[in-house]
Amino acid sequence: MSEMHAEVIGDPIAHSQSPLIHRFWLEKLGIAGDYTRTRVREEGLHSFFARRTPDNEWRGCNVTVPHKQAVIPYVDRLDPLARTIGAVNTVVRDGDSLVGHNTDCDGFLEPLRGELAKTHLFRIARLFGTGGAARAIAHGLVAQGFTLVVIGREKAQAEKFLQGFAGEHHAAALADFAAPIDFAFDDRIGILDLVINATTLGMSGHDPLRVDFSHFAPGSIVYDIVYSPLETPLLAEARRRGLKTVDGLSMLIGQAAAAFQLFFGHRAPREHDEELRALLTAA
Template sequence: MPSQGKTRAACLIGWPAAHSRSPLIHHYWLRTLGIEGGYVIEAVPPEDFKDFLFRLSLRGFVGANVTRPHKEHALALSAPDERARAVGAANTLWFADGELRSTNTDVEGFINNLDACAPGWDKTDDALVLGAGGAARAVVFGLIERGIARVHLVNRTIDRARARQQLADRVPGRRMHTCAVQGGKRAGLLVNTTSLGQHGQPPLEIDIGLLPEGAVVSDIVYVPLVTPLLAAATARGLRTADGLGMLLHQAVRGFELWFGQRPQVTAELRAIVEADLTKT
């Protein structure tokens, strides 16, 4: 591993990865905290990922973020913590005691963003999660870890039924259930983990009126910042949490692991990333 006397650097590994805002986030924290360090994008095709990871420290990196399509492969090539194993994917890597370790910070990114945007959201007993992919696994794990009594999972297509059932089978204590959207009428939290509503994708068609008064609506999509789902929730007077907040909060722990200081998600940082998103 690079010695403590050298400039510390981390990277984002993906294929493709040029669209990522992670360098913008980490460079902001390095600058404001006065840390000499770096963060770069490494576009690595799947066939080269294993070799790149095995040579990570030789390339001068103290750790990395991992994005599509490498998250599951990163899990298998590292020593994952409980969160990464439960989610089935790793998005943050670092070295400890000569070992490459991994976690999944999407879990805390989602939960910490909800805490910031909608304090008290976790008083509900029921949450409704749309989708059954990797993001859904991180969200479900976070909800159960927080103590939500029942998580209801809804899938948009029949061909993903197996995926959602596999996710349900992994949840301890039978606290997760698969259901139709109407089954979430008691849900105090609605979370969209699908790509519906994202630029270039069809809109998410769901009746916000099914939710009880005082419910919270979260969407992990951040392009656009205000998805049709969040706009409908706001129009009804419900509190919301957007995908940009999750993106910012999920980056915190990795930065702390690599550079030794815990950064803050500030209004200034959010404004910087928001301005960059308008260039998309």
């Protein structure tokens, strides 16, 4: 390619909406550039970067599951936030070097800024997932004063995940949340409760996240980072129960905006978010 370009890599990758987002912003700003998607298996990461690095027009790549930790050996240095999180979702060319960044953290928090600006007596998040995206989310939540309940497929996964996080947090197994419980939640006034799905469960082609809502406090905000489909079974049930919800496009657009500026050197034109959402939901 003769024009500057970036891409998203992962396995699978066909579901990714990132090309639509970045091309939309490139067109709005009149920038000559492109953004594509490339399926890369873990064993192919070395050859992928070997092919891309000599191309001076290649600005870098976003990284999605399952490579957010596997790409770390292929970058020359890590941005401080990515180093702290231990996961990379954006690789950016800086001269002859590749720098690993993490924009998932800010992208996740963006739609919660209104709630986070309020004062709470206590903040607790039930976080399903122990992968790279969950790690970025957990760091963001702890920095915002949350106590975490991390849920892995096995409790041991969640315990290992929580090593190194300051504060008193809790680990649990996914199976513990499948059956109903008889628990009387106390007065939740002044308490911010989040329920977050940071797994692939509920994504098209995957099993749903099987949880019973008796485990979640009344008034919880339910946030699913899956965006294909946009209406996951988890969000559909939360809405049926009258709970506030945040869908996966919110994080996707937020993290993409930060990556766009790193790749192309321009602020994403967020004044067009409503038009972009319409395009993404129609795609």
